[in-house]
Amino acid sequence: MTAYTRQMVFTHTRRILLEALESGEAERLGLDRGFVTAMPSPGRIITRTRSPFSDEVAQALAAEANLQTLAACHDPADRGLREAWETIVVTGRRCSEVIKLRLDCLGRYGGLPMLWHDQTKVGNYDAAIRIPEQLHQRLEARQRKTLAFFAVRHNRPPIAEERAHLPLFPSNQRNSDSRRPLSYQWFHRGFKAWLNDLDIGRWVPHQARHSLATSLLRAGASLTHIRRYLGQVSERMAEHYVHLAQSDLEDVLQHVWVAGPGAANPGEILTGDLTPLTREHAMAIAIDLGRRSTPAEGGFCTFQPVVDGGDCPWGLNCHSCDKFVLSGADLLYWRRKREQWRLLAEGAPDDATADYLHAYFEPTARAIDGLEKALAGLGLLDDALALDLRKPQDYFHRVWSTAFRAADLTDAGHDEQDQTTTDEQECA
Incomplete structure (x- = not known):
């Protein structure tokens, strides 16, 4: 067991017990208050830090031939694994934000392609960021495929009320109403298998977020701008995404x-x-x-x-x-x-x-x-x-x-x- 696993187990266990104590559920179950308060603390808080992709890894993960392999070999049902990964790389969004995108997440405003997403992770799709035209076209093609999947399953196109709740990347399992998006486990399983085929070491999708933040800082963006783009609550949270490039800019500052x-x-x-x-x-x-x-x-x-x-x-x-x-x-x-x-x-x-x-x-x-x-x-x-x-x-x-x-x-x-x-x- 690692120190990080210990922290996660004890933190969430203490949270569950304290919530039961406050709600009265512990008393109803006969759970002694002394047992709840004696639950050990997780100890020193440990945070996981991820480094950005190295240049060689980033090139391998963005090469067209490798992306075609990702779609052909690791997404045979064509559920959008490649499109989801390219969206993560280009926008720096969290993996959960991308795979839970809604069907009508795209739009043009003043001729500029925009992507709407749930930045706060509470179900409010009220944040939009500008995306490249190439990604916009690829996601438009994914929209058409998703609508075709719906038509095949239900023998009709979706009505306006149904369309508002359709995910851009719907799951093909236990999804009778087509409202269930792909799971992170599904995405991670395909991504990991792809990395094993490329033989470039162990990496996770979230490191694309670190890579984008580092590139933005090197290009002259301030921590305030990076925080707003990535959806961070504070600049302190954004700092650990840009630790590699911080020294580069400090030479100028x-x-x-x-x-x-x-x-x-x-x-x-x-x-x-x-x-x-x-x-x-x-x-x-x-x-x-x-x-x-x-x-x-x-x-x-x-x-x-x-x-x-x-x-x-x-x-x-x-x-x-x-x-x-x-x-x-x-x-x-x-x-x-x-x-x-x-x-x-x-x-x-x-x-x-x-x-x-x-x-x-x-x-x-x-x-x-x-x-x-x-x-x-x-x-x-x-x-x-x-x-x-x-x-x-x-x-x-x-x-x-x-x-x-x-x-x-x-x-x-x-x-x-x-x-x-x-x-x-x-x-x-």
């Missing part, structure tokens, strides 16, 4: 900066919106924090001759200098500064003084807004908000090394304010 409030255009975002940087673009604008900076209050100085401040031609007026940059680790510092200036403005003796204070801090406020938008676009905003640099370990966090030029931040604040004003005018 550690050198991506935006500038501080003293620049000509404080708050201008790097890409103009919240889309993640491509690797090429990020490398082109990269600044080496270790070689070209000196720590300053609330950020870094990138004027190379400055070491201890003695050669600073601006008299250490960092916050008004275009050589001053903000890093992701400075976000909380500047948020506190913003609150301090707001309190000062609110306590001003007259409106003129309050307006002056607001105007004086305006470039800094735009830089802070731009920093937040840039960090959000890179999927680092939550990390930055959790990092207050009060422990030595925090200085080794990737947010510490993620800085942005203030000149690249200023338009972010402008864009957001302009959009808000436009929305308010449209509502009015």
